[in-house]
Amino acid sequence: MGHSNKYGDKMVYCGKCGKDNPTGAKFCEDCGAVLEAAPVAQQPKAVYSSGNWLSHEHAGFVSRFIAYLVDVIILGIIGRIVAIPFGTSYSYGYNMEYNTGFDLNPVGSILTAIIALAYIVYFEGGKGATPGKMLMKLKVIGTDGRMPIGYGTAVIRWIGKIISAVVLLLGFIWILFDKEKQGWHDKIANTFVVKQ
Numbered sequence: 609m610g611h612s613n614k615y616g617d618k619m620v621y622c623g624k625c626g627k628d629n630p631t632g633a634k635f636c637e638d639c640g641a642v643l644e645a646a647p648v649a650q651q652p653k654a655v656y657s658s659g660n661w662l663s664h665e666h667a668g669f670v671s672r673f674i675a676y677l678v679d680v681i682i683l684g685i686i687g688r689i690v691a692i693p694f695g696t697s698y699s700y701g702y703n704m705e706y707n708t709g710f711d712l713n714p715v716g717s718i719l720t721a722i723i724a725l726a727y728i729v730y731f732e733g734g735k736g737a738t739p740g741k742m743l744m745k746l747k748v749i750g751t752d753g754r755m756p757i758g759y760g761t762a763v764i765r766w767i768g769k770i771i772s773a774v775v776l777l778l779g780f781i782w783i784l785f786d787k788e789k790q791g792w793h794d795k796i797a798n799t800f801v802v803k804q
Contacts, residue, residue: 662753664802666789669780671744672801678740683727687720725766733762745804752798761797768793 620629620643622636629637636643731738736747736756748765749755757765772779772792779792794800 661749661755667746667801667803668789669783675740675744675746678743679738682739683724686723690719691716728766729759729762733757733759747802747804749800749802750798751800757799765793765797765799768796
């Protein structure tokens with residue numbers, strides 16, 4: 609917010625007209641704007657430049673897990689609807705029989721996988737967030753700051769999620785210990801999940 613002029617004196621920058629004002633000034637000498645109202649460091653958040661998203665706080669495990677549960681519920685409802693015409697079951701743990709979805713006939717299984725892939729890729733690749741992440745006010749960004757990440761990166765991230773899951777879910781648990789709060793799928797796809 610403050611910087612020095614050519615004489616080394618601290619100055620306060622006016623975000624409205626661009627004038628340097630003496631330290632401690634409450635109003636701009638040129639335009640009269642309140643200096644605290646528009647500091648340089650707080651430009652409008654609607655401008656999503658690449659550097660802007662990288663300055664956002666990384667989302668932790670809990671908010672990401674809640675977003676995941678919301679998406680699982682949505683995909684579960686869609687999966688049940690898709691499974692009906694094939695006379696298959698999509699009931700995870702229903703009646704304590706622990707059907708894991710593998711009893712779907714091949715057509716139902718393939719359709720369910722395609723729907724899940726399309727859901728993730730469309731929302732994360734094109735919109736920056738799935739409905740679950742939207743609810744939790746999270747965004748998936750590239751490590752270079754781009755948002756949305758694009759469909760290709762979203763596919764890579766989806767494959768990374770499979771890898772994160774099959775190794776005893778360690779790829780997801782990794783978020784708890786990683787300094788950047790990245791899961792393995794984030795590292796594979798070069799992405800971060802940040803708070804809006």
